Amino acid sequence: MAPELRRLAADKPVADVFAALEEDGAVVLEGLLDPGLLRRLNAEVEDAVASADPGMKHLNPLIAGFFGARTRHVAGLASKSRTFATEVMCHPTLLALCDAVLLPGCAEYVLNLGHIIDRGPGAEQQLLHRDELVWVHVPRPAPQLQLASMIALSEFTAENGATLLAPGSHRWPWDRTPRQDELAQAVMPAGSAVVYLGTALHGAGANRGAQAWRRGLHLSYVVGWLRTEENNVLATPPQVARTLPERAQRLLGYGVHDAIARMGGYCGMVGLRNPIDLLREGKL
Numbered sequence: 463m464a465p466e467l468r469r470l471a472a473d474k475p476v477a478d479v480f481a482a483l484e485e486d487g488a489v490v491l492e493g494l495l496d497p498g499l500l501r502r503l504n505a506e507v508e509d510a511v512a513s514a515d516p517g518m519k520h521l522n523p524l525i526a527g528f529f530g531a532r533t534r535h536v537a538g539l540a541s542k543s544r545t546f547a548t549e550v551m552c553h554p555t556l557l558a559l560c561d562a563v564l565l566p567g568c569a570e571y572v573l574n575l576g577h578i579i580d581r582g583p584g585a586e587q588q589l590l591h592r593d594e595l596v597w598v599h600v601p602r603p604a605p606q607l608q609l610a611s612m613i614a615l616s617e618f619t620a621e622n623g624a625t626l627l628a629p630g631s632h633r634w635p636w637d638r639t640p641r642q643d644e645l646a647q648a649v650m651p652a653g654s655a656v657v658y659l660g661t662a663l664h665g666a667g668a669n670r671g672a673q674a675w676r677r678g679l680h681l682s683y684v685v686g687w688l689r690t691e692e693n694n695v696l697a698t699p700p701q702v703a704r705t706l707p708e709r710a711q712r713l714l715g716y717g718v719h720d721a722i723a724r725m726g727g728y729c730g731m732v733g734l735r736n737p738i739d740l741l742r743e744g745k746l
């Protein structure tokens with residue numbers, strides 16, 4: 463019988479969610495975005511999603527195969543949606559989980575990628591993968607590098623390709639691939655999310671529906687000393703970043719990663735200053 467993901471209300475104590483994450487590598491958070499927040503987010507990204515080209519040119523043929531040709535992509539979200547930048551990326555539940563999962567391995571974590579993945583009818587099951595393979599040069603074992611989530615912006619069903627995850631796979635040897643019967647599916651209503659460790663095996667399910675698109679938001683964070691998948695400072699340049707709260711600016715990579723207290727150094731300075739201070743002083 464296929465395994466099931468644990469499901470917890472998003473307002474459960476973070477310690478409970480963290481315990482489930484440590485155990486299974488993934489957990490469904492029910493009702494992470496309340497209906498009003500979900501509506502505002504969807505409204506702000508609607509035009510960008512509608513005009514995204516599923517046949518877009520990707521960085522290389524492997525990435526094109528990974529995503530397939532029936533998916534609309536929208537990234538650079540902090541520039542496109544203030545609701546994303548201030549309320550979703552800075553969601554207190556997600557940040558509290560990041561505190562627990564990522565702070566053991568860094569002085570501060572940052573946004574890795576906010577990416578709407580709108581999968582159309584006919585989209586095939588995605589190659590199962592671990593997100594942390596992006597950073598293949600980091601020797602293993604390593605501290606947890608990434609915490610990710612897939613937030614349902616429309617309902618996720620078995621038919622429309624709800625995300626597949628292999629519970630416990632964050633502890634498997636890296637070369638073990640799951641059997642189909644080891645996969646759980648994150649069936650959930652819009653506004654809920656599946657949160658997973660960057661070491662957990664997962665992939666999008668096939669969209670076997672005739673018409674409905676399945677709109678999800680991949681939202682992930684990484685330890686602040688790591689190169690992020692999206693260049694968030696270029697995607698959200700200073701003229702936008704200076705209108706955002708400081709917490710959002712730091713998540714977007716405008717803060718230095720300061721490991722001096724741990725007898726380390728710092729990364730991300732501009733002219734030996736912290737870009738956050740330069741933004742505040744109007745010098746950036």
Ligand SMILES: [Fe+2]
Pocket residue numbers: 591592593664665
């Ligand atoms: Fe992934």
